[in-house]
Amino acid sequence: MPEYTPFEMIAYTGSRVLEDEKIVFVGTGLPIIASMHAQLTHAPGLSMIFESGPLSPILEMGMPLSVGDTRACRKACFLKGLSAVFELTQRGYSDYAFIGGAQIDMYGNVCSTFEGGTYNAPQTRFPGSGGAGAMAANCEKSIIIMALEKRRFTEKVEFLTSIGFGDGSADYREKAGVTGAGPYRVITNQALFGFDEKTRRMVLLEVLPGKKAQDIQDMVSFDLLISPDLKEMAEPTAEDLRLLREVCDPEGYFLNRKVK
């Protein structure tokens, strides 16, 4: 197997998770790269939607560096503003929310608002919800990228920014007034997670070849459910890596970052 970086593994796994003929509402960075890779391989009919306004652009000028990048508008089929794309999403046109965050709990609730201190005087304030809270609420399924660390896979998030299954009760999302079905996959470079239909708790679905379920559990603060059908994660081929490195992110803005 060719060597690859943790970020390349996340992008490749993200790509695998996306189905053809769907619309994915992308956040900045790896979600865009994963979606571009999916379009180039198994999902040519996948469309992207960006929160600044464009639907189904052709990213022929290269990867947009952010969801507000003017390059994300290139040859779009429909281009208005934030209201229009989020309203399409409320209406049910966005199949996947593809987001990141700073912390996640066993029910897929995500924090991207602050860490430490209080809401009015936080130790570390993050940028805020941005589109993520609306995407997690109203895209049909949420895909969340997270670094696999104990402090990030936490018992309770410090601020619930992007809704998952809340306290895990069956009617949590209905009482919240949101429309999407909720968390679907959580992607890290060493494990892929899903959610149990009955309990809505996070389930370990796949591990990096060579890793065991216990290795993953050791990096998570809450008790994981383990799929009875636990699989090894597929690894990117030389051709997948060529696409990621030469076509999707040739400057290495996101794939060549150092792991902290």
Add this chain to the structure above:
Amino acid sequence: MKRKVSSKIKKVSNLKYDRKMADEPFEWWGPSPDEARRTMSNKAKGMRDKCMPLKEAVGRYVRDGINIGIGGFVNTRVPVAIVHEIIRHGARNLTLSFQSNSICAELLAGAMILDPERVSIRRVELAWWGYEVIGIAPLLRYLTSNGMIRLDDYTNYGMSARFKAAAMGIPFIPTRDHGGSDMELVNRGQMVECPFTDKNVYLVPACHPDLGIVHVTAADIYGNSRIFGAHCTCPEISMAAAHTIVTAERIIPNENIRTYPNLTEIPYATVDALVEQPYGAYPGASYGFYWFDMDHIKMFRGICDEFRKTGKKDGLKKYYDEYIFGCETFDDFLSKVGYKKLRQLRDMDGGQPIILS
């Protein structure tokens, strides 16, 4: 319709709040819908030439204590020229409202850190404040961890919907987000039971800024504006605000506007002052004209981060003295940036197609 219902959000997270915003009596952070309506009905609606120097526009509409609605999105079509002029003019005790912004919010925050007697921000209603690929916003982090500003958090749709409600002349709008997140506990929205479905639905209040500041692709002298690339929330902000200052890359003939009226995103009646300001969003991007200047943004962000880490204001002061206070106009600033850089950014836009005819 039941008021004050809630989702099951309580205690899902570890949220601690020292102030229960949701329990405070509701207060408009800018003009109320009635006040905003009165301002509009009292305005002269004639088609008149609204072009004026930016200094005059800011002098006319900026004063202490107002709510400023900032257009654009992160680094795209951000009204930087207007923000520079606001900093030179001075404005204290401001409320800022936007969905996602980078450089405009940080520039105002830096001005506050340097001289709070000139510029100060009291509170911000927002969804997101940062630089995306370039990094977190250091001054947001400084002001929040020191408890120097009050924030009111929504999603990007929430803030857009709030401007949209104001633009529609309605006092609130139902949204299908915020509920079941901690934003439900801290922001000024309200969960209610829908009178038609009997299910919970989250209402957010309209947001009428006193002043909307927006940069557009092109406008005629009356303020009829075209926007190419993402509209962001600029049409809504212009229509929501009591007054709006527009900077345009290019002034185009009214004849062109009348040939393709469908292309007008902001109608003249919502614009109070208009300034032709090429590169008015620099170092942000303006679709069809120039890409964003990552080097300049990184440089400014680096200076701000240096201040956050060391508490030393020298670098920050030098930047403002050089690029804002050392300039009479935004063109002076652009001269310091230099033709070569602007030319390079124009090339990097790649000639995105726009219609000026």
